[in-house]
Amino acid sequence: MVTGQMRAFVRRYPAVRHATRQLRIRLPQGLGGVSRDRRPPRQRSFSLRLPRRAGSPTAGPDTLQVSAPGGFWMAKKLQRGGLANYEPETLACFLAALEHARSGAVLDIGSNVGVYSTLAAARSQRPTYAFEPTPAIAAAARAVAVRNNLPVRVVELALSSHSGTGPLFLSATSDASNSLARGFRPGVGRLPVRLETLSHWQEAEGVCPSILKLDTETTEPDVIAGGLEVLRRFRPWVFCEVLPGWGVEERLMALLEPLEYRWYQLCGHPPYRPRPTITGNSPDPTQRMWLFAPTTLPEGVWDTARAWRRAIDACTPLAGQTAE
Structure with missing residues (x-):
């Protein structure tokens, strides 16, 4: 009993x-x-196969050397499934955006260990920034970039709708679910982190963003609200996670409609069509990412995305590295 x-x-x-x-x-x-x-091992170290599109430049590494604390969710998922099993629809469109979007920087906001930022640095010459407020995870992202000699600048702060400090709620579910939103996941504690708006950070750093990736566990509208001047001035492509049940959809539409952005749900295989509304509901609950585009997408972008998807599907775990 x-x-x-x-x-x-x-x-x-x-x-x-x-x-x-x-x-x-x-x-x-x-x-x-x-x-x-x-x-879990004390430290998880493995090689991650990177995609290379047929006909694309041969610069950049074929594999990424990853080393992170053994309990980190992202490192475990990548070791077990490779990039083929991690948001392949969005990764393919993100890599296509690196080729089709105008010149400018890539901002990986809510980067975790830096999958998107390291891919951008490995497959383009764009300035790349990874924003991660959790100190241990930011340290792992920095170590991956340094070990692979990739020019990713890791910025240890949380982008939000205001500047200052605030509590980051640490998730009991997964270290990938830490959030500024109280109650988003059952918690195991909190830690104070530095907050900044995207507009203030951009002005201070003099960066010209052209591609943003947002995955901040339901606070994506706050990031957009704090970066409206950046969206008005630089018109970046925005890849954004949209989770249902937190009012994220309505807030995103209210912020983006006046800027005349178009939105595409990245679910299934391209081409994707503009949607009249943003929704967190998806035919596949593992696919929650959207593309917010400032203009009609360039001709050929979906062909490029399909080619990258074929390359990503080949990025399965390397032999002997699927076990913990």
Whole structure:
């Protein structure tokens, strides 16, 4: 009875469940520890195959050397499935945008370990910035860029609708779900982080953005609100996650409609058609990314995206690296 009550208590409170899991990882199995085959490694190091489109320049590495703490969700997913199993629809369109969007910088906002920013640096000559407010994850992103000699500048702050400091709520579900939004996921704590608006940061740095990727766990409208002057002046392409149930859709449309942006849901295979509304609902719940375009897309962009998708589908895990 006591054991059952303890298990129910642990399941009910995410912070307790998280702490219990961390404790069991460190205990011998005979004392209730997690079995060896289920324990994450202390450090996860592997090679990640990168796509190369047929006919594209041969510059840049064919693989990315990744090393990150063993419990990081993103590193685990990439090691197990490769890029072929991580947002391939969006990655293909993102790589096509690197070729078709006007010259300018790439901003990977909510970068985690830097999948989009490292791809941009590996497959283009564009200035590239990765924004990640969680210190440990930002350190991992910086280490990946340095190890692969890629010119990615990691910016350790959270972009929002105002400047100052604020709490980042740490998720019990996954380190990839940390958010400025209270209650987005069951939490295990919070830490103060520096906040800045995109417009203020751009003015201070003198960067000319042409491609933005936003994945900030339901605070994407706040990033847009703090960067309206950037969108008006530079008209960047915006790749944005849209999750249902948090009022994100309505806020995004209210912000983007006056700027005459068009929106495309990146679900299935291209070509994609402009949608009359933005919705968090998707035929495939693993595909939540949208493209917000300032003008009619250039001719040939979907052909380029299809070619990149074929290249990404070949980016499966390298032999001998699928296990933890």
